[in-house]
Amino acid sequence: MSFTFLTSTLDERRQNNQFRRRHCIETIDQQLISVNNKQYVNFSSNDYLGLNNHQSINQALCDGAKQFGTSSCSSSLVTGYSYAHQALENEICQWQNKERCLLFSSGFAANLGTLQALKHAGTKLYLDKLSHASLIDGARLASVGNQNPVKRFKHNDPSHLNKLLQAERDNQLVVTESVFSMDGDCAPLTEIKQLSAKYNAMLYVDDAHGLGVLGQQGEGGASLCQSDITMGTFGKAIATQGAFIGCDKNLFDYLINFSREYIYSTAISPAVAWSTLTSIKLIQKEHWRREKVQELSQLFKSKLDSSITLLPNDSSIHAIVIGDEDKALSVSEKLKKEGFWVSAIRPPTVPKGTSRLRVTICQNHNARDIIRLAENINKAMV
Numbered sequence: 001m002s003f004t005f006l007t008s009t010l011d012e013r014r015q016n017n018q019f020r021r022r023h024c025i026e027t028i029d030q031q032l033i034s035v036n037n038k039q040y041v042n043f044s045s046n047d048y049l050g051l052n053n054h055q056s057i058n059q060a061l062c063d064g065a066k067q068f069g070t071s072s073c074s075s076s077l078v079t080g081y082s083y084a085h086q087a088l089e090n091e092i093c094q095w096q097n098k099e100r101c102l103l104f105s106s107g108f109a110a111n112l113g114t115l116q117a118l119k120h121a122g123t124k125l126y127l128d129k130l131s132h133a134s135l136i137d138g139a140r141l142a143s144v145g146n147q148n149p150v151k152r153f154k155h156n157d158p159s160h161l162n163k164l165l166q167a168e169r170d171n172q173l174v175v176t177e178s179v180f181s182m183d184g185d186c187a188p189l190t191e192i193k194q195l196s197a198k199y200n201a202m203l204y205v206d207d208a209h210g211l212g213v214l215g216q217q218g219e220g221g222a223s224l225c226q227s228d229i230t231m232g233t234f235g236k237a238i239a240t241q242g243a244f245i246g247c248d249k250n251l252f253d254y255l256i257n258f259s260r261e262y263i264y265s266t267a268i269s270p271a272v273a274w275s276t277l278t279s280i281k282l283i284q285k286e287h288w289r290r291e292k293v294q295e296l297s298q299l300f301k302s303k304l305d306s307s308i309t310l311l312p313n314d315s316s317i318h319a320i321v322i323g324d325e326d327k328a329l330s331v332s333e334k335l336k337k338e339g340f341w342v343s344a345i346r347p348p349t350v351p352k353g354t355s356r357l358r359v360t361i362c363q364n365h366n367a368r369d370i371i372r373l374a375e376n377i378n379k380a381m382v
């Protein structure tokens, strides 16, 4: 019988407490969700600025659908590129201080489509050890048949990167994230940018978790360090869907001609592009949302027992490393019983022995729930 590996590998996952399954969210009201008829405060969402279901963004989605339709009905290079996409790209270029911008259907597709397009016999890629799966896959695709294997530098370690980069070499690309998705810590982007410039390398920053949250106008970590290439997702703080690559004109033209994910995929919905434009305008104006995230994050940290190890962070993401899968699952289950949804993140998403709770603090959480969550984590961890 063929495909017996399906059952055997799933069994192995179950035995290791690494089996994944989905939960259907029946209703959602701000950060309150209901699953199987029970209500929870959601501390696992990436809606950092509390913009999901915002009235103006919803209205823009409806207006966009009326003006341009719900679907772009073809790839951007055929007839899928509309005024809605163009207006969004122009806004992002100004916000990010980039010459050009192009839209992808997801952050995963943007990372894959950009890195893969940079595949060239001489290209050398340097990735942070904790890079997101989409960056790793993109880099792997970029290095197929390439004599230069992808190099990984120690997490957030510019001195290790310095040892790996080579002087007088062309086509070197350093890839990192502004805020790491499972740890919540920020990359030392200014140092990494300086190093990249010293070795004539380009810097690619995945700003999935920094965009909207970092900077006076939510411009993110990549913009603050003036990365050469920025990837930003719309599905997190921006609260819509899709992604962009911000870059110079030359790379833009190259991607439009060689990025397979861009060329051979339906352009994002014009209605979504229109609502994303509204969201980005709001994000730039409403700095109070970022201040609130900082304030609530400080409150959460201050209420945790000193015995609890929280990874150092400067974002909405708070990672409490527990260790084995079993314990992480059991703490997450205890929190569910008390009405808090906090997912246990386990290998292979994070390295073995570092299973954790990933708590995300969003602008529309309330102080009372945050204090109760911290108290319950303190109790559940003993």
Ligand SMILES: Cc1ncc(COP(=O)(O)O)c(C=O)c1O
Pocket (backbone or CB within 6 Å): 106, 107, 108, 109, 111, 132, 134, 177, 181, 206, 208, 209, 233, 234, 235, 242, 243
């Ligand atoms: C760092 C990072 N990059 C890229 C992505 C992919 O973005 P998207 O969800 O838009 O595909 C994610 C999403 O989980 C992420 O955390």
